Amino acid sequence: MCVCIAGLSSTNLSVLPGESLVAASGSRQRRSSTLSITRPSTSYDKFLPLVVIGIGFLLRLIVASTTYLDPDEAVNYFQGNQKSLWDVYHASLGSMHPPLLLFCIYSLKALGRSEFALRLPSVIAGTLSCWFGYKWLSKVADDTIALSGAVLFSLVPPLFSLESEVRQYSLLLLFIMAAFYFLESALEKLSVREMLLFSAALWLGLSVQYSALLFTVCIGIYTLLRFDELRSGSRFIVAWVFGQLVFVGLALFFYKTHVPVFERGISGSWLRKLFYHSGDPVVSFLATNTYRFFHFLFGQPVIGSIMLLLFVIGLVSLVTGRHFPIRVSRPIGFTSMFAAVLCWALSLGGIYPFGGTRHTIFLLPFVVLAAVVGLVTLLGNYAKFAPTVAAGMALVCILAPVPAGPSIRPPQQSLTFMHRAVTYVRQTVPAGEMVLVDQQSVFPFRYYFCRDDVFPFRQNPQNFECGGYRVYRSDVEWLLSAEHLESEVSAARRAFGAPPAERVLLFQTGWSVNNQKDLRDKLRASGCTSQWAFGKNIIACDIGVPDRRMFSAGRSTSKWSTHLSSGTGEREICECRARRSQSTNCGPCVSGSVGIVPSVRFR
Numbered sequence: 001m002c003v004c005i006a007g008l009s010s011t012n013l014s015v016l017p018g019e020s021l022v023a024a025s026g027s028r029q030r031r032s033s034t035l036s037i038t039r040p041s042t043s044y045d046k047f048l049p050l051v052v053i054g055i056g057f058l059l060r061l062i063v064a065s066t067t068y069l070d071p072d073e074a075v076n077y078f079q080g081n082q083k084s085l086w087d088v089y090h091a092s093l094g095s096m097h098p099p100l101l102l103f104c105i106y107s108l109k110a111l112g113r114s115e116f117a118l119r120l121p122s123v124i125a126g127t128l129s130c131w132f133g134y135k136w137l138s139k140v141a142d143d144t145i146a147l148s149g150a151v152l153f154s155l156v157p158p159l160f161s162l163e164s165e166v167r168q169y170s171l172l173l174l175f176i177m178a179a180f181y182f183l184e185s186a187l188e189k190l191s192v193r194e195m196l197l198f199s200a201a202l203w204l205g206l207s208v209q210y211s212a213l214l215f216t217v218c219i220g221i222y223t224l225l226r227f228d229e230l231r232s233g234s235r236f237i238v239a240w241v242f243g244q245l246v247f248v249g250l251a252l253f254f255y256k257t258h259v260p261v262f263e264r265g266i267s268g269s270w271l272r273k274l275f276y277h278s279g280d281p282v283v284s285f286l287a288t289n290t291y292r293f294f295h296f297l298f299g300q301p302v303i304g305s306i307m308l309l310l311f312v313i314g315l316v317s318l319v320t321g322r323h324f325p326i327r328v329s330r331p332i333g334f335t336s337m338f339a340a341v342l343c344w345a346l347s348l349g350g351i352y353p354f355g356g357t358r359h360t361i362f363l364l365p366f367v368v369l370a371a372v373v374g375l376v377t378l379l380g381n382y383a384k385f386a387p388t389v390a391a392g393m394a395l396v397c398i399l400a401p402v403p404a405g406p407s408i409r410p411p412q413q414s415l416t417f418m419h420r421a422v423t424y425v426r427q428t429v430p431a432g433e434m435v436l437v438d439q440q441s442v443f444p445f446r447y448y449f450c451r452d453d454v455f456p457f458r459q460n461p462q463n464f465e466c467g468g469y470r471v472y473r474s475d476v477e478w479l480l481s482a483e484h485l486e487s488e489v490s491a492a493r494r495a496f497g498a499p500p501a502e503r504v505l506l507f508q509t510g511w512s513v514n515n516q517k518d519l520r521d522k523l524r525a526s527g528c529t530s531q532w533a534f535g536k537n538i539i540a541c542d543i544g545v546p547d548r549r550m551f552s553a554g555r556s557t558s559k560w561s562t563h564l565s566s567g568t569g570e571r572e573i574c575e576c577r578a579r580r581s582q583s584t585n586c587g588p589c590v591s592g593s594v595g596i597v598p599s600v601r602f603r
Helices: 002-006 043-066 071-080 085-092 099-106 115-140 144-153 156-164 169-189 192-208 212-230 234-257 282-299 302-321 329-348 358-399 415-428 444-452 482-496 516-527
Strands: 434-437 463-466 469-473 504-509 536-545 556-564 571-578
Touching: 002 192, 002 415, 043 115, 043 144, 043 156, 043 329, 043 358, 071 085, 071 099, 071 144, 071 444, 085 099, 099 169, 099 192, 099 516, 115 156, 115 169, 115 358, 144 156, 144 358, 156 169, 156 282, 169 192, 169 358, 192 212, 192 234, 192 504, 212 234, 234 434, 282 329, 282 358, 302 329, 302 358, 302 556, 329 358, 415 504, 415 536, 434 482, 444 463, 469 482, 482 504, 482 516, 516 536
Parallel strands: 434 469, 434 504
Antiparallel strands: 463 469, 504 536, 556 571
């Protein structure tokens, strides 16, 4: 990839003082900057961005087809898996996001309910966002900067992972990039049609994720700066004002219907570190969280630090307008600075989080453009190698990932682990048994054991049946800890009227499961060893029963003694057959493997 990009021919940039651009709608001239942009002159130059974006598309497909759903994805699925669009909308009232993604999930159920089918729209939207991002950069910058931006949009792991999930952010980035592209087209041609498309992209963005409101404020500042340059016609301005008024009306609608449903703010949740708290050093808080954001965005602390430095250099270059191939350097430079300051101010005010999470992903186009300009600045006469350098940094992020914040490392989110965990539960836990899940794990469990069930999302009961099992959801904490394990096991037994020694299966999956050392120690003491871990982020563990009843009463069954290889969930199965009516033991496993589960008496 790096070798291929290195072959990009250098961009011819000519300085033409006083040259003006001619509007497509007439011969009236508009004042422009002193730089003209040379378009690709060869088919090779036109083909290379498609190769880069195509590679990004394949990476997204691989992630979408080889990883299991995380808790947020499973929540989105069940919110969209309702009987009618009205039920979907009603389910969205319990979410902190607008309903557009859920409407898409509902409308596309005919494609299937597998992980890949649910994620395919996000993969397509994410790939299109890379394309629109490239086309936007090619309008405001030269080919080197545009291609470098396409490399970062397409190949950075946190981006292609985020855009492969059943979440709002892939659609949000698509609408953000499309808005930038259509705005530049509208300003270039003084086209009312393009301006309306720009406005539609903003409306759709707000309908999928509320951070689009912050993006709209930023791009509104940019648009006003460009209007001051271009002296646009009255119809054109009316079209822009109309789009903004519709956006404000949509924002008010969501504010009245959705926001009041939020029972508590997010500043007291796991996002607490992303808000300023009285007594914290302001400068330290802003510097730390700015670094964390870049770490999150590139998924690698060293590369994140380098990109932060390049971003600062690029901002200075854009604002000062020092002979860079950016037709709109000062407006985009000031807007990028405004976007960063806006996020700082909202975080300091406890209004919106800023730091190492996806919540400020709308900053992506500003960050990438400024960082690439900073890279070109440093390379000087070797600027034509900027795409190669960008590809090299993306490769480092892929080969040495260090994700920021709560995450499931890609190898640990392998779909194989989840399939093995589900198979293990199905083969070893009889129908009718009790299952304990925490708040984080309840919807992944529902998806993998009873995904076809439809239930009123906002009436999600604490006790329910799923896949033939009696399931109890612990509401004590998001991620069940060792401190509350015994009390929650007892609560599950009481909820179903079970005797104190009744078997309970703990099923836990999601972020930070791998960091629960105290819980794992306690599970081990209860008879569940590390051999019941499927990867580092899935646990299926029997609690409270020394021997293991494998099948439900009243039927002829096969009895399994199971050896689980440490950390993989792979099993060697030794089978002996007996009927429940026979009071016999299943004989010892004949494989000779070490660590075989003790033989079990049928009751």
